[in-house]
Amino acid sequence: MMERWVIVAVIIALYLGVTLGIGLRAGLRASKSVTGFVAGDRAFGLLIMYFIFGATMFSAFAFLGGPGWAYSRGAAAFYILSYGVLGMAPWYSMGPRAARVGREFGFVTQAQLLVGRFPSRALSVIMATLTVLAFVPYVTLQMRGAGIVIEAVTDGHVPLWLGAALAYGIVLIYVLSSGVAAVGWTNTFQGIFMLIIAWTLGIYLPMRLYGGIGPMFERIAAERPELLTAPGLTATGEPWTWGGYSTAILVSALGVAMWPHLFMKAFTARDDRTIRRTVVLFPTFQLFLIPVFIIGFAGVLFPERPPDPDFILPFMILRSDLPALVVGLFCAGALSASMSTGDALLHAGASITVEDGIRPFRDLTDDQQRRWMRALVVGLGAVSYFFALYQGISLVRLLLSSYGIIVQFMPPLLAALYWRRATTAGVVSGLLSGTAVTVFFFIQGHLRPLDLHEGILGVLVHVPVLVGVSLLTRDARPAATDRFLAVARGGRGG
Amino acid sequence: MMRPWIRGGTAVFFLLFAAGVTWPGMVPFNRIEPLVLGLPFSMAWIAFLVALSFLVLAILDRVEEKAERRDGEDA
Numbered sequence: 001m002m003e004r005w006v007i008v009a010v011i012i013a014l015y016l017g018v019t020l021g022i023g024l025r026a027g028l029r030a031s032k033s034v035t036g037f038v039a040g041d042r043a044f045g046l047l048i049m050y051f052i053f054g055a056t057m058f059s060a061f062a063f064l065g066g067p068g069w070a071y072s073r074g075a076a077a078f079y080i081l082s083y084g085v086l087g088m089a090p091w092y093s094m095g096p097r098a099a100r101v102g103r104e105f106g107f108v109t110q111a112q113l114l115v116g117r118f119p120s121r122a123l124s125v126i127m128a129t130l131t132v133l134a135f136v137p138y139v140t141l142q143m144r145g146a147g148i149v150i151e152a153v154t155d156g157h158v159p160l161w162l163g164a165a166l167a168y169g170i171v172l173i174y175v176l177s178s179g180v181a182a183v184g185w186t187n188t189f190q191g192i193f194m195l196i197i198a199w200t201l202g203i204y205l206p207m208r209l210y211g212g213i214g215p216m217f218e219r220i221a222a223e224r225p226e227l228l229t230a231p232g233l234t235a236t237g238e239p240w241t242w243g244g245y246s247t248a249i250l251v252s253a254l255g256v257a258m259w260p261h262l263f264m265k266a267f268t269a270r271d272d273r274t275i276r277r278t279v280v281l282f283p284t285f286q287l288f289l290i291p292v293f294i295i296g297f298a299g300v301l302f303p304e305r306p307p308d309p310d311f312i313l314p315f316m317i318l319r320s321d322l323p324a325l326v327v328g329l330f331c332a333g334a335l336s337a338s339m340s341t342g343d344a345l346l347h348a349g350a351s352i353t354v355e356d357g358i359r360p361f362r363d364l365t366d367d368q369q370r371r372w373m374r375a376l377v378v379g380l381g382a383v384s385y386f387f388a389l390y391q392g393i394s395l396v397r398l399l400l401s402s403y404g405i406i407v408q409f410m411p412p413l414l415a416a417l418y419w420r421r422a423t424t425a426g427v428v429s430g431l432l433s434g435t436a437v438t439v440f441f442f443i444q445g446h447l448r449p450l451d452l453h454e455g456i457l458g459v460l461v462h463v464p465v466l467v468g469v470s471l472l473t474r475d476a477r478p479a480a481t482d483r484f485l486a487v488a489r490g491g492r493g494g
Numbered sequence: 495m496m497r498p499w500i501r502g503g504t505a506v507f508f509l510l511f512a513a514g515v516t517w518p519g520m521v522p523f524n525r526i527e528p529l530v531l532g533l534p535f536s537m538a539w540i541a542f543l544v545a546l547s548f549l550v551l552a553i554l555d556r557v558e559e560k561a562e563r564r565d566g567e568d569a
Contacts, residue, residue, distance in 0.1 A: 081540050082515040085547045089508050092551065213532035221526045221534070228526045228534040246516035253512070273559075280555045283548035290533075290541060 004324045005154040011328025012150065015335065019186050020170050023343075026185040027178025045270055048184040049278040052265055052344070053088075054285035055191035059138075059341030062292055063194065063334050064145045064310050065396040070296025072309035074227025076240050077293055079248045080396075084286040086249070087256030092279040094257065096272035097417045097488040104487045110263045110409070111356035117416040117484050118424040119477075121360045126431060127409075128357035131260045132380070134402040135349045139384035141398045142342035143168055145310075147388065149334040152314035153327050161389055167335055171343045172381055176374050180268060183343050190336035195288050197333030201317070202291020205298040208320060213294060220300055227300060235397070243450035248400060251455040255407035261348030263413075272490075350376035404442055404455030408434040411459065411466050417488050419470075420481065426470030434462025500557045507550050511543050 062080065069077035098113060107113045111127035143164045150163025158166075174182040203213075210216035221228055231245030257263065269275045299312040306315035317330050350373045358364065358372060411430055415422035438458030441448050448454060475481055513519035523539040530538035 075534075075536060078515075078537060078540055081537070081544070085544050086508060086512055086515070089504075089547070089551065092554070214529055217526075217529055217532060217534050225526060229524045229536050230520055242517035249516055250512070276555055276558070280548070280551040283544050283551070286544050287541060290537075293537070294533075 004327070005157050007324035008153050008328040008331060009158060011325065012153075012331055012335070015328075015332035016167065016170050019189065019336075019339065020174055022189050023170075023174025023182035023186045024177055026181040027174070046274050046277050046281075048188055049265070049269055049274050050281055050285070051188040051191035052184050052268075053262065053278055053282065054288075055187040055194065055336070055340035058191070058194060058285070058289070059142055059145075059337055061141065061145075061341075061396060061399050062289060063198070063337035064148065064313055065141070065399070066289065066292050067296030067299070067313045068308075068310040069396050070293045071299040071312040072233070072237075073235065073240070074224070074232040074297075074300075075230045076232030076234070076245065077296065078230055078232070079245055079252070081286070081289055081293070082249045083252035083256065084289075085283045087253035088279055088282045091257045092276055094413070094417060095266045095269075095275040095279065096490070098263065098266040099269055099272055099275060100490055101417075101484060101487050102267040105484075108264065108267050109352050109355045110258075110260045110413070111352065114412055114416055114427070115356075115360075117481065118412075118422070118427045120424050120428060123424070123428055123431070124356045124360045126428070127260075128352055130405050130408070130435065131352050131356075132349055134259075134405045135261075135345050135380070136384050136387065137398045137402050139342055139345045139349075139380065140387040142338040142345070143385055143388035146335055146338040146342075148311060149314050149331050149338075152311060152318060153331045155318075164385065164388055167339060168342065168381060168385065171339050171346065172378060175343050175347050175377055180347055183347055184268070186343060187340045190340040193336045194333050194340075197330055197336075198288060198291045198295075201330065202294045205295055205316065205320065209298055209302075216294075216298060220297060224300060227297075241451040243452055247451075247453040247456045251403050251407050251453045251459075252400070254410050254459070255403045255455065258406050258409040258413065260352055260409075261344045263409075264348060264351075346377050346381055349380045350374070353380075400453070401442060404438045404453065404458060405435065407455040408438065408458055408462060411462050415466060415470070417485075420485060421470055421475075422466070423470045423473045423475055425473040426466045426468075429469045430462045430466030433465045434458040437461045496557055497561050500554055504550055504554045507547075511547065514543060515540055 066077055066080055069080070101107060101113060101116065105116050107116060111124050114127065115124050146167040147160035147164030150158050150167070151160045174186065206213045206216040210219060217228070226233065226239070231240040231242055234240045266275060295313060299316050302316060304319070306312050313334070317327055353376050354369055354372045359369070364372065408431055411434070412427045415427060435458065438454045441454035441457050445454070448457065514523070524536050526534045526536065528535060533541070
C-alpha cells in the first residue's frame with residue numbers, strides 16, 4: 001500500500017503538468033509582439049474573460065483566507081461575499097470606456113490610459129511604483145497559500161519552500177513563454193477546477209461532520225452564536241466594529257475593479273459586448289463563494305485547532321478520512337486558486353513596470369521590451385518568494401492592506417473617463433495626498449477614527465484635493481481632452 | 495427612451511445594495527434565524543442581494559443591447 005502522501009504528491013504533479021501544458025499551448029497562438037504578450041492581441045472571448053475575472057479574483061485569499069476568516073472570525077468573512085458584485089457593477093460602464101480608448105490610442109496598461117488623458121511621466125512612474133507595492137504582498141500571499149497546502153497534504157514531506165517553488169516555477173515557465181494568453185487559458189481550467197472542488201467539499205464536509213448544512217449552522221447557533229451575525233470577530237476574538245466591517249466592504253468594492261491586473265484586462269477583450277457580459281455574469285461566480293464559507297464554518301466546532309486559521313481547510317481535509325485521491329484533488333483546487341491569481345499578478349506587474357516605469361524614459365525595441373518583461377517576471381517572483389518564506393500575517397490582512405493603495409486609483413480613473421474638468425495637476429496632487437494619508441494611517445493604525453480603513457481615509461482626502469486643484473488649474477490641451485472623452489463615450493452617449 | 499430610467503434604476507439598486515450590506519442598513523437583516531436553505535439569515539440576505547444583482551444587470555444589459563442595435567440601424 002502506498003503511503004497517502006505519495007499518492008497526493010503524484011496527483012499534484014499531474015495537475016501541475018496539465019496546467020503547464022495548457023499554458024504553453026496557449027502561447028502558440030498569440031502573436032510575438034508586446035500586444036500579444038500583454039493584451040492577448042485583444043481577442044479574448046466571453047468564456048475566457050469570465051474565468052479571467054472570476055479565477056483571478058478567487059485566489060488563495062478566497063480559498064484559504066476566506067475559510068480561515070469564517071473559522072476564526074465568523075461573520076466577519078461576510079464582507080468578502082458583500083463586496084464583489086458591488087465592485088464589479090461600475091465596470092459595466094467603465095470597462096467598455098477603457099476598452100474604447102485603449103483600442104483607439106493603443107493602451108495596454110492602466111497608467112497609459114491615465115497618462116493618455118493627463119500627460120505626465122511622473123504620474124506614470126508613481127502608478128508603476130504603487131502597483132508593484134500593492135502587488136508584492138498579494139503575490140506573497142498566493143505563494144504562501146500554495147506552499148502551505150502542499151506541505152499540509154504531503155504530511156510535511158514537501159516543505160513550504162519547495163512546494164511554493166515548484167508551483168511558481170511552473171507559473172514562471174508558462175508566463176514567460178506565453179504571456180497573458182497563458183493566464184487566460186490556465187485560469188479557465190483552474191476556475192472550473194476550483195468550482196468543482198469548492199462545491200463538492202462545501203456539501204460533503206458539513207454532511208460528514210454534522211449531518212447537513214442546516215444542522216451545522218443550528219449547532220453553531222447554539223454553541224457560538226456570535227460567529228453568525230455581522231460584524232463578527234477580530235483576529236484576537238474580540239467583537240469587530242461596524243466601522244471596520246463596513247469600510248472593509250467599501251474599500252474593497254471601490255478598489256476591486258482598480259487592480260491593475262484586472263483593469264488592464266479591459267484591453268484584452270474582443271469587444272465591448274464581451275466586457276459587459278462578463279459583468280452581468282459575475283454575480284454567478286460570486287455565489288460560488290458560498291461553499292467556501294461553509295467549509296470554514298464546518299471547522300468551527302472541530303475539536304482540534306490548526307496552527308494558523310489560514311490552515312483550517314487543509315487541516316480538516318486531512319482529518320476527515322478522505323481518500324488520498326480526494327485530498328490530492330483538493331490540493332489541486334487550492335493550487336488553482338493560488339496560481340490563477342499569482343500568474344496574472346506576475347505577468348501584469350512585469351508588464352506595468354516596463355510600460356509605465358521604463359518606456360516613458362527610454363526607447364526600447366519590441367524585442368527589448370519583451371526581454372525586460374521576462375526578467376521582471378522572474379525578479380518580482382523572486383522578491384515575493386523571499387517574503388513568502390518569512391511572512392506571518394494573515395492572508396486576508398495582507399490583502400486588505402494592499403487595497404488601501406489600490407483604492408487610490410479610483411478617483412483618477414473616474415476623472416479620466418468621466419470628468420471633463422479634471423486636470424493633470426489635480427490628479428497628481430490627489431493621488432499623492434491620498435496615498436500619503438493612507439500610508440500614515442496604515443502605520444499609525446490606532447489613530448484611525450471609528451476604526452475606518454486607512455484606504456477610505458485616504459480617499460476622503462484624495463477626492464477633495466483632486467477636485468479642488470483641478471478647478472484651480474487649467475487643461476493645457478482641451479482639444480485632446482475632448483477627443484479622449486468622445487472616444488470613451490463611444491459617440492452615442494455610452 | 496427607457497435607457498436613462500433603467501440606468502438610473504440600476505445605479506439606485508446598487509446604492510441600496512451597499513446600504514443593505516453595511517451599517518446601518520444591514521442591522522435589521524443581521525440575525526441567525528430563520529435559516530434559509532440551511533444558511534444563517536444574515537448570510538442568506540447577502541446571497542439574495544447577489545442573486546438579485548444578476549437579474550438587475552441582466553435587465554440593464556438587455557435594454558442596452560436593444561438600444562445599441564437600434565442606434566446601429568439608424569446610423
